[in-house]
Amino acid sequence: MASYNRIILVGNLTRDPQLSYLPSQTPVCEFGIATNERWRDKDGNNHEDVCFIDCKLFGRGAEVFCQYMTKGRPVLVEGKLKLDQWTSQDGEKKSKHRVFVENFTFLGGQGGGGPGGGGQGESNYAPRSQPATGRGGAPAGRGASPAGRGSVGGASSAPARNTYAPPAEAEPSYEEESFNTGPREEPPF
Template sequence: MYQTIILIGNLGKDPEMRFTPGGQPVTTLSVATNRRYNGQNGQPVKETTWFRVTVWGKQAESCNEFLHKGSKVLVEGRLTPDPETGGPHIWENNGKVGASFEVTASTVRFLSGREDQEEAEPAVNTQVPPNLDPSEIPF
């Protein structure tokens, strides 16, 4: 069996990089995708879906160094369901309920222009280390 997801969107905030106790770099990206269409009443509708993307290894370091809030990225990876619900991560903020989908990235490509990223490096294809326990992620 195989699953993959491809996203093109913008970062909603600056990347957050941490290290596992074993020294493995891991960066979290908050990626928003937008869809625009006309509703049944003919009025334009803008729909935003949020994805929390986890990036590992050298690619995590590159994302942390070269990406920033507003950067456009293409992410290839796999959906990671919430262990409690089996679906997206549900959250509440000031009485407003929302959801974000968790994605473990295999590839992140930087799509923003050079004026947005100084000397950007090409994406590096990395996978989650097979021997890493998810409980070791420091967030």
């Protein structure tokens, strides 16, 4: 029977990522993510279940991730669940399941206000380019609507929402930037 191993997680970093290098000089980034599940039971009581997941990332993406991510920041990671095995300094064999990250996406917002994070974050990450604009100067994609939808002659009677206006100062942002680590070396274990 065929098998499939693919993990997609969205959560907040539980600690600052740690960058190290293998003897082959391959960068390795280790970090943790917390995911939250909230629900209300039949009696109306709120509950929350938090899951902590350790992750590893190899290659150039490891350096990029460690440079721009800090504890509390939200991120989407995609990879494979694998058993990481090693021998401790005292000779004891150890193992742990980890997500070996293949792709990640920086999500907007500053974590920090407890589980779940929130707010708008700032970073030194420079975006690749300005968003492409659609009709009327609004960005194409999110928040832009084609002219004529719900209006007569392309003019809308409703106030404009979600319109793009460049910041007064060019404030760099990493909101929803993706990074695909591409072909990578297999971990040495």
